[in-house]
Structure formats: structure tokens, C-alpha cells
Amino acid sequence: MRKENKVLRLSQVVLNEGQLDWLPRNPRTWTQQDIDRTAASIEEDPDFLEDRPLLVVPLDKVTFLTFAGNLRHEGCITNGRETAPCVIYYPETDEDRQTVIRRAMKDNGSFGQWDTDVLGSDWKDVQFGDWGIPDFDGNENEEQPGEKMETKDLKAYKKHHILLSYDITRHAEVVEALSAVMDLKFVEIETAAN
Numbered sequence: 001m002r003k004e005n006k007v008l009r010l011s012q013v014v015l016n017e018g019q020l021d022w023l024p025r026n027p028r029t030w031t032q033q034d035i036d037r038t039a040a041s042i043e044e045d046p047d048f049l050e051d052r053p054l055l056v057v058p059l060d061k062v063t064f065l066t067f068a069g070n071l072r073h074e075g076c077i078t079n080g081r082e083t084a085p086c087v088i089y090y091p092e093t094d095e096d097r098q099t100v101i102r103r104a105m106k107d108n109g110s111f112g113q114w115d116t117d118v119l120g121s122d123w124k125d126v127q128f129g130d131w132g133i134p135d136f137d138g139n140e141n142e143e144q145p146g147e148k149m150e151t152k153d154l155k156a157y158k159k160h161h162i163l164l165s166y167d168i169t170r171h172a173e174v175v176e177a178l179s180a181v182m183d184l185k186f187v188e189i190e191t192a193a194n
Helices: 032-044 046-051 070-078 094-108 116-121 168-182
Strands: 002-009 054-058 064-068 083-090
Touching (some): 032 046, 046 083, 054 094, 064 070, 064 083, 064 094, 070 083, 083 094
Parallel strands (some): 054 083
Antiparallel strands (some): 054 064
């Protein structure tokens, strides 16, 4: 597949909202806080954007669709950037299109887990800033925010709902951990993904 490195005007680059019939829309969502963090990261280290450019495909003769780097795209817009480094993919075959789809998912994937022991020992002198590194202080037994289930006066309600959010790569572990609850006849299970 032919590819081309090029700096494009951001007015020519659009987010992937499913405009191409062969490329599903971007499967990730983000908050304004995520966009602001990405914008701050780009502002702090703009050269890194050169190393992690937006990956795009032509939508028409002048417009390009971002298939990897949608959040970086939004961070650039937030910073008021007019251009961004891009790699333009020119898919011609089904195999080329499958490569684009695969790379879109790989770019969105979260592989691995943070080893907080290593972060606390080998990286202890590094000031992480707002780099997306989990908060930790090296104390294994100390409960982190969000780990404790919130409860209210449950007697006032007839039904109770619990929403779980987790990394899809850990789905099997979550299902296994919930298997006892799922077997209870009086519990309704509804699953959804976003």
C-alpha cells in the first residue's frame, strides 16, 4: 500500500464518524478532560507528535479522514494548531483496507498494565506531570480513589444498579469475578459496550 508523510492543514482533516462504508467509526470516546490532557501533552512535547502522527485516508480530493489519532487531532485543534503531521494511507485493495482497520484498532488498544512497584522504585525521581500515569504513592495496601464501592441508603430503592467500566482486554477476568452474581436468579444482567 502506498503511504505518504505530509503535514496537512487541520481544516482538511476530519474525525472518523463512519463516513467510509468499509471503515467503522472510531470506537473510542473521550471527555473534555481527555482532550485537554492530550492538548497539554502536545503543547509540552510537540516533537512527539512528529513521532506519533495522525494516520489518515483520503475521503475525497481535499479532505482526509483520521483513522488513528482522533484524540491527538482534537488535542491539536484545542491548541489552536493549524497543521499536523500525518501519514496518508492510500488503500486500493481489500487487504489494504484490512490493514487500515487493524491499525485503527491497534492505535486505540491498551496493552499491558502499569507495574506500580516499578513506577515507585525505578521511576521514583521522575515528575510525571499529566502524562496519563495512574496516581500512586508506592503504598500497596493503601486504597486508591474509586476502588471502594459507593453505597447509599439502599432501603429507599426497589432496584439497584451497578455500572462497571473496565478495559476490554480484562473482560474475561471481570466475567469470571462476577460469575457468582450472574448466577443469582433475582439479578438481571445487561451488558453494553461503547
